Structure formats: C-alpha cells, structure tokens
Amino acid sequence: MDLASVEQEEDTQKGKFLTFQIGNETYGIEIRFVTEIIGLQPITEVPELPEYIKGIINLRGKIIPVMDVRLRFGKPFREYNDRTCVVVVDCGNLAVGLIVDSVAEVLTIADEDIVPPPDVSRGRNKYIKGIGKVAGEVKLLLDCNRLLLEDMIEELAQL
Amino acid sequence: MTGYLAPDSLLEMYIFETGGLTEQLEQTALLLEKNDDFPASAIHEIFRIMHTIKGSSGMMGYTGVASLAHAIEDVFALLRSGTSPPPWSTSHVTDLLFESIDFMKTELAAVKSGCAPNGDSADLIGRLHSLLHAITTNNQSALSPSEAESLQAYRAVIHFENGCEMENIRAYNVLHQLQDLAETCTSIPENIIQHPDSIKQIREEGFTIHLQSRASYDELHAHLMSTIFISKLELTMIEKENEPATAAAETAASDVSEAAPDAVPEPQQLQQPAAANTPLSPTTSGAGMPSKISVQISKLDKLMDLVGEMVIAEAMVTQNPDLVGLELEHFGKAARHLRKITKELQDVVMSVRMVPLQGTFQKMNRIVRDMSRKLDKEVSLVLIGEETEVDKTVVEQISDPLMHIMRNAMDHGIEPASVRQQTGKPAIGTVTLEAKNAGGDVLIIIKDDGKGLSKEKLLRKAMEGGLLHRPAEDLTDKEIYQFIFHPGFSTKEQISEFSGRGVGMDVVTRNIESIGGSVSVDSKEGEGTAVTLKIPLTLAIIDGMIVKVGSSRYTIPTSVIKESFRPVARDLITDPDGNEMIMVRGQCYPILRLHRHYKAQTDITLFTEGILVMVEDKEKVLCLFADELLGEQQVVVKPLPAYVQRMKRIEGLGGCTLLGDGNISLILDVGGLLQA
Numbered sequence: 001m002d003l004a005s006v007e008q009e010e011d012t013q014k015g016k017f018l019t020f021q022i023g024n025e026t027y028g029i030e031i032r033f034v035t036e037i038i039g040l041q042p043i044t045e046v047p048e049l050p051e052y053i054k055g056i057i058n059l060r061g062k063i064i065p066v067m068d069v070r071l072r073f074g075k076p077f078r079e080y081n082d083r084t085c086v087v088v089v090d091c092g093n094l095a096v097g098l099i100v101d102s103v104a105e106v107l108t109i110a111d112e113d114i115v116p117p118p119d120v121s122r123g124r125n126k127y128i129k130g131i132g133k134v135a136g137e138v139k140l141l142l143d144c145n146r147l148l149l150e151d152m153i154e155e156l157a158q159l
Numbered sequence: 160m161t162g163y164l165a166p167d168s169l170l171e172m173y174i175f176e177t178g179g180l181t182e183q184l185e186q187t188a189l190l191l192e193k194n195d196d197f198p199a200s201a202i203h204e205i206f207r208i209m210h211t212i213k214g215s216s217g218m219m220g221y222t223g224v225a226s227l228a229h230a231i232e233d234v235f236a237l238l239r240s241g242t243s244p245p246p247w248s249t250s251h252v253t254d255l256l257f258e259s260i261d262f263m264k265t266e267l268a269a270v271k272s273g274c275a276p277n278g279d280s281a282d283l284i285g286r287l288h289s290l291l292h293a294i295t296t297n298n299q300s301a302l303s304p305s306e307a308e309s310l311q312a313y314r315a316v317i318h319f320e321n322g323c324e325m326e327n328i329r330a331y332n333v334l335h336q337l338q339d340l341a342e343t344c345t346s347i348p349e350n351i352i353q354h355p356d357s358i359k360q361i362r363e364e365g366f367t368i369h370l371q372s373r374a375s376y377d378e379l380h381a382h383l384m385s386t387i388f389i390s391k392l393e394l395t396m397i398e399k400e401n402e403p404a405t406a407a408a409e410t411a412a413s414d415v416s417e418a419a420p421d422a423v424p425e426p427q428q429l430q431q432p433a434a435a436n437t438p439l440s441p442t443t444s445g446a447g448m449p450s451k452i453s454v455q456i457s458k459l460d461k462l463m464d465l466v467g468e469m470v471i472a473e474a475m476v477t478q479n480p481d482l483v484g485l486e487l488e489h490f491g492k493a494a495r496h497l498r499k500i501t502k503e504l505q506d507v508v509m510s511v512r513m514v515p516l517q518g519t520f521q522k523m524n525r526i527v528r529d530m531s532r533k534l535d536k537e538v539s540l541v542l543i544g545e546e547t548e549v550d551k552t553v554v555e556q557i558s559d560p561l562m563h564i565m566r567n568a569m570d571h572g573i574e575p576a577s578v579r580q581q582t583g584k585p586a587i588g589t590v591t592l593e594a595k596n597a598g599g600d601v602l603i604i605i606k607d608d609g610k611g612l613s614k615e616k617l618l619r620k621a622m623e624g625g626l627l628h629r630p631a632e633d634l635t636d637k638e639i640y641q642f643i644f645h646p647g648f649s650t651k652e653q654i655s656e657f658s659g660r661g662v663g664m665d666v667v668t669r670n671i672e673s674i675g676g677s678v679s680v681d682s683k684e685g686e687g688t689a690v691t692l693k694i695p696l697t698l699a700i701i702d703g704m705i706v707k708v709g710s711s712r713y714t715i716p717t718s719v720i721k722e723s724f725r726p727v728a729r730d731l732i733t734d735p736d737g738n739e740m741i742m743v744r745g746q747c748y749p750i751l752r753l754h755r756h757y758k759a760q761t762d763i764t765l766f767t768e769g770i771l772v773m774v775e776d777k778e779k780v781l782c783l784f785a786d787e788l789l790g791e792q793q794v795v796v797k798p799l800p801a802y803v804q805r806m807k808r809i810e811g812l813g814g815c816t817l818l819g820d821g822n823i824s825l826i827l828d829v830g831g832l833l834q835a
C-alpha cells in the first residue's frame with residue numbers, strides 16, 4: 001500500500017467512532033482500533049488473571065483474551081444475553097476482545113464537538129479521552145491504549 | 160557511504176551475509192592456527208571475505224568494521240604476494256585475526272539489536288598496521304615488481320542473478336570496492352544510485368565498467384567474481400592504442416543510454432580477440448550443489464501456524480458431529496486422503512525448520528581454543544553427530560548452555576597436564592561433544608576425561624549453602640550431582656575469568672528448561688564428568704493427553720505422564736493440614752485437584768469418581784485429579800495471547816491449543832505446577 005492510500009484510509013476513518021452501550025452510558029471507541037464485532041463465543045477461563053479478563057477465545061484460529069468492560073469499569077456483572085457482543089480491538093499489536101452490553105452504531109464526531117473530560121479529582125475517568133456531543137446526547141470516548149495498558153503500567157509502578 | 164540508502168531488507172541481507180562470513184572466517188582461522196601454516200588458498204579466502212565485509216560494511220555506513228576489514232585485507236594482500244618462508248609468526252597473525260573477528264561479531268550484534276555500531280577499532284587497526292609495516296620491511300623486494308607494473312585498461316560487464324534486487328546498490332558497491340584496485344573508473348549506466356532507470360538497465364544489459372588498474376587480469380577477475388549475486392562476468396583487457404576509441408565509444412554509449420535506456424550499446428567492436436578465450440564464469444550456485452535459499456524465520460512460523468490450523472480444520476471436518484451415524488463411503492475415502500496429505504505437509508514443514516547442530520558445535524572450537532591458551536591446558540575437542548537436526552528455535556536456545564558447560568568442563572574438569580601425567584592419563588585432555596536422536600528427543604552429551612565431581616565436596620558446599628534438606632545418606636548420586644545446577648553454587652574456591660561465580664550452570668538449567676528439556680549429570684571421580692542435555696526435537700507440536708474437568712479441557716504433555724488410574728478409597732489419605740495424598744505401591748504422592756486449581760465448575764469432586772494422572776518432572780511426582788481422560792492427540796502449541804503474557808506470568812501453564820471441535824485447551828506445565 002502506498003502512502004497516498006494509507007492517508008486516504010486514515011482520512012475516511014478519522015473522526016469515526018463505534019459506539020456501544022454499557023448500562024445507561026454510551027461509549028465510543030475510535031474505529032481505527034476496531035477489527036471486527038462478533039457474537040459471544042465460548043470462553044476458556046484462564047486462572048490467576050484479574051476478574052475482568054474473562055478468559056480466552058478462539059477467533060478463527062487466533063487466540064485472543066476477552067475483557068468484560070463492565071467489570072473493568074467496576075460495575076456489577078450482568079448475565080450475558082443475545083445482545084452481548086465482543087468488539088475485537090487491535091491496539092499496539094495487542095488484540096483483545098471487549099465484552100459490551102450491546103453495540104449501537106458508527107458515528108462521525110467532529111473535533112469541535114469533543115470536549116476534554118472534566119477534571120475529577122478522584123481519577124475515576126482515567127479511561128475517558130474526551131466527551132463527544134451528538135444531537136444533544138453525550139458519548140464517552142474511550143482511550144484504547146489506557147483501557148488495555150493502564151493496569152500493566154500500574155503493576156509495573158508497584159514493582 | 161551513509162546509512163540512508165539502507166532499507167530493512169538490505170540491512171537484513173547485510174547481517175545475514177556478514178554473520179555467515181565471520182563464522183566462515185573463524186573456522187578458517189582456527190584451521191590456520193591448528194596447522195601453523197598459511198596455505199595460499201586460505202589466504203585467498205580470508206582476503207575475499209575481508210573484501211566483501213569491507214565493501215558491504217562501507218556501503219551500510221559502518222565505518223568501524225569497514226576500516227578494520229580494510230586493514231586486515233591489506234595484511235593478507237601482502238601475505239598473498241609475499242615470499243616464503245614467512246618472517247612473521249603465524250600465531251601473531253591469527254591472534255589479531257581472532258580479536259578482529261570478535262570485534263566484528265560485537266558490532267554485528269549491535270546492528271542486529273537495532274543500535275548503531277559504535278565500537279572503536281582504532282587500536283586493532285593500529286596493531287594491524289604495525290604488523291603490516293613489519294611484513295613490508297621484510298618483504299620489500301617481493302612487492303616492488305608489482306608496484307612497477309604499468310596501468311592496464313580493462314572493460315568489465317557484470318550481470319547479476321535474476322531477482323537479487325537492488326541491482327543499483329550492488330553495482331555501486333562493486334564500483335566502491337574497485338576504488339582500491341583501479342585507478343579510473345567509469346560505469347554505464349552512470350549515476351547508478353540517483354538514476355531511476357538504472358536498476359532496469361543493469362538488469363537488462365548488465366553493468367559495464369571501464370577501468371585502469373595495475374592488478375593482473377586474474378586478480379581483477381577474482382576480485383570481481385567475489386561480488387555477491389553475480390551471475391555472469393565478462394572481463395576484457397583493452398590495449399593501449401585502443402584507448403581513445405574506448406573513451407569515444409564510452410561517451411557515445413552513455414549518451415545512448417541516457418537518451419533511451421532500452422537501446423543496447425553495441426559492445427562488439429571494443430572486444431579484443433583475446434576476449435573470446437575469456438571463460439564464462441560459473442554462477443555462484445554451482446550446478447551440482449543443492450540450491451538453497453534463506454527464509455525469514457517469521458515466515459516459517461507463520462507457515463507452521465497455518466499448517467497447525469489446517470490440522471485442526473481437518474479434524475473439524477472429518478470428526479464433525481453432524482456426520483455421526485452416517486454411512487459415507489466416499490466421504491471416508493476422501494477424508495483419509497486429506498488426512499494423509501495434511502500429515503505429510505506437517506512433516507515437511509517441521510523438517511524445513513530443522514537445522515543441523517553443526518554450526519553450534521563448531522562454535523565450541525573457538526571456546527576450546529581460547530580457554531586452552533588462557534588456562535594453559537591442552538584439550539582436544541571431539542565432535543560426534545553434528546549432523547543431528549533440531550528445530551531452529553531450539554538451536555538458538557542451546558548455544559549459551561553448551562558454552563557454559565564447555566567452560567566448566569575445561570576449567571573444573573580437565574586437570575593441568577602435570578597432574579594428568581601423574582594419574583596416568585594422556586597429557587592432552589579430551590572433551591567429547593556428542594549429539595544423537597532418542598525418540599522424540601535429542602540428547603547432547605558433553606563428556607570430559609577430567610577429574611570428575613567430588614561427592615564429599617559437593618555435599619559440604621550444599622550443607623554450607625543450606626541446600627541440604629534431607630540427610631546426606633538418603634541422597635542418590637544423581638541428586639548430589641544435581642546440586643551444581645543451583646544458582647550461586649560453586650565448588651571453586653577461586654573465581655576465574657571463566658567460571659566459579661556459580662551462575663553458569665544455573666543459566667544452563669533455565670535455558671534448557673525454557674525449551675522443555677532437562678539436564679542431568681553423571682560423573683566418576685578421577686575419570687570424568689558427563690553432562691546430558693535432553694531437548695525436544697521441536698517445540699511447536701507435542702503429544703498430549705486431553706483431560707476433561709467440568710466443561711474445560713486441559714492438555715497434559717504425554718512425555719511427563721507416568722500412569723493414570725482410578726483411585727480406590729482406602730488408598731486416599733488426608734493429613735491434618737488438609738493435604739490430600741494417595742498411596743501407590745507403598746509410595747505416597749500428593750494430589751492436585753485441577754478443578755480447584757483452575758476454579759473450574761465440575762460435578763465430580765470425589766476422587767473415586769474421577770481419574771488421577773500421575774506426572775513426573777525432575778524426579779518429583781504429583782497426581783492430577785481430573786474428571787476423565789478424553790484421549791491422546793498431537794496438539795499444536797500456541798503461546799498465550801501477548802496481552803495475557805504481559806499482564807502476568809502464570810505458573811503451571813505452558814500455552815494453549817485448539818482442539819478439533821474449535822475449543823481451546825490449556826496446556827499444563829507440570830514443572831510449574833510442581834513448584835506452585
């Protein structure tokens with residue numbers, strides 16, 4: 001692929017977010033991180049991992065871990081149903097499936113409609129990169145890197 | 160030259176070629192030193208290698224290596240033209256050569272790991288120059304005639320092998336290398352690097368150089384033939400009176416080539432009658448030799464993965480639950496055919512990844528040489544079974560352990576010559592390095608005829624280090640010897656350059672265990688020590704027993720399973736701490752409940768309803784409790800996802816695999832479970 005088409009592709013992906021539902025909130029994730037959306041697969045549990053990593057799944061021969069985003073955000077566990085989806089994201093060569101309540105749509109949010117998250121001293125919004133406003137609704141835009149890597153950074157810091 | 164012209168593929172090529180060349184060089188140098196003689200063929204070889212390294216390093220912008228190679232090349236150029244007998248000592252030359260090789264290796268390692276090579280070769284170069292000076296003063300007479308030779312004009316047309324890529328850079332390299340030999344160089348096409356069409360032109364018409372040189376025809380021919388990927392070379396002498404014509408034709412030709420690169424300049428009128436006799440040079444890959452290509456290991460990994468997936472997919476099709484109870488004669492036939500082919504394909508892919516141990520073994524020659532000198536012990540190294548093949552990843556992992564064991568054998572094992580003679584042994588010690596196949600494993604045995612291990616000494620040290628947990632009388636010889644693999648354990652009172660810190664053997668065990676192998680020692684005091692490394696042929700596919708625990712499936716490598724049985728209630732024991740054990744033939748073994756360890760839901764929690772699998776690792780035994788055995792099969796080992804690995808190192812898990820029905824099964828690492 002030459003440079004021009006790469007740029008073009010980045011252009012078409014720019015400002016687009018896949019939105020999904022967790023509880024009452026709508027979250028958005030940059031479309032360029034998303035590889036695919038699949039239904040729930042049988043999960044193989046792996047011992048000794050944090051609770052929010054439910055285990056590993058077989059994605060057509062590729063084995064990837066799945067993360068329950070609900071548990072990751074410290075919300076109570078909810079039984080999976082037919083609306084439950086796995087959003088496969090690829091971020092920094094790490095492929096991870098995100099288990100979400102349901103997937104909503106792909107939205108284009110212009111830069112000027114995104115505001116930085118308010119400074120909450122408790123630091124609970126560490127995964128949120130910005131807040132998007134679309135037709136009077138609020139979408140919480142996730143920072144993919146932090147969502148996947150934050151724990152490791154914390155763990156490393158503890159060492 | 161600067162590095163900006165170096166795309167990744169060129170860098171890879173450089174690392175591969177230079178790595179191979181330095182190894183070749185090392186072998187040649189070892190041979191030279193052994194025979195204490197410099198045959199012309201060896202000198203030529205070293206000269207050629209140095210020349211290639213100089214050229215490619217120069218091209219990549221690694222000036223340190225390039226100038227060092229240049230200095231060595233100078234020395235050997237002189238040796239080549241020198242008279243015999245040589246007035247210098249061979250060991251002086253080889254010593255310098257070895258040091259230079261080490262320098263290049265370090266630099267190459269730096270390049271490989273992505274850093275800029277920054278070693279300073281000035282000291283070595285300085286010593287090489289003084290050597291050169293010493294030789295020149297001794298050799299003045301031999302040199303002058305060649306200096307006196309007048310300039311001779313040549314014309315060379317070089318064709319590169321098809322598909323060698325980057326012809327323009329290669330051509331530039333040729334020109335660059337010629338700078339030392341030739342006075343004036345002009346090339347067609349000109350401006351090879353900048354000119355966008357130059358690659359095409361070189362591919363189609365070859366690369367033409369006009370040059371004047373003092374070198375003889377043969378010398379020049381040999382020099383040009385050392386170019387990498389050269390497929391055809393026409394070298395013609397041009398007589399003096401033809402020179403103006405040559406120049407004219409040359410300018411005309413380059414004009415033509417610039418105007419229309421496709422038009423072929425007619426070279427015929429320039430060719431001398433003598434040129435007819437010029438033999439067409441054979442291509443670098445001789446017709447009789449099996450041709451080889453180098454492939455990136457990552458591509459092979461990918462291929463291996465795909466084949467592994469295909470094996471799974473095949474099982475998914477042929478053992479599909481939808482087929483149960485159907486009588487399908489044709490399907491059965493086709494399925495068997497498919498199975499046969501996938502099996503063959505799997506075998507071929509596995510064999511592609513196999514490499515002989517030869518290279519690794521021969522590296523040991525160098526270690527023996529260095530250590531013999533430093534320790535002043537004469538040792539001969541015997542290599543047996545170097546053609547034994549193991550998986551590429553395995554080879555990479557055993558190089559370090561082998562080195563440590565060799566060092567140990569030479570430093571601790573082999574006695575000084577005086578002591579050896581007193582005990583009636585030959586003054587020259589022998590270290591045998593042997594490899595052989597044994598079932599699914601490869602055994603590598605390092606045996607020395609030294610003084611052997613002293614049990615008393617080992618026990619005393621173990622006691623001092625607090626490693627003794629049982630009375631010394633209860634330990635078997637093997638267990639006592641095993642102490643030498645403990646980190647920080649050393650019986651040596653004095654720390655030497657080579658050993659005594661007690662880290663080496665610890666590294667050995669860790670490296671070998673990381674590839675699923677094991678290390679054992681056997682020794683006889685006064686007669687010698689043998690260290691045996693047992694390593695698996697391959698890491699990618701293992702035989703595994705699939706066990707069921709609730710809805711989960713676990714795979715236990717068959718190699719560690721001793722037996723499996725359904726326990727009888729009266730053999731089961733629970734101690735006051737709640738530890739569960741079982742008595743088998745008078746021996747008591749601990750039990751690990753897999754469902755509890757992995758927190759899997761299962762209805763079978765009574766031992767008498769499930770099955771116990773007895774596993775052994777390093778003479779420690781454990782019984783794993785599972786619901787039932789599902790059967791044995793070959794499984795493709797996949798590492799746990801990178802994300803999980805980064806998060807935590809899970810003890811007792813060796814990876815995972817896909818089963819025929821698409822489900823994932825975790826592979827147990829029994830060594831890890833025993834430690835947990």
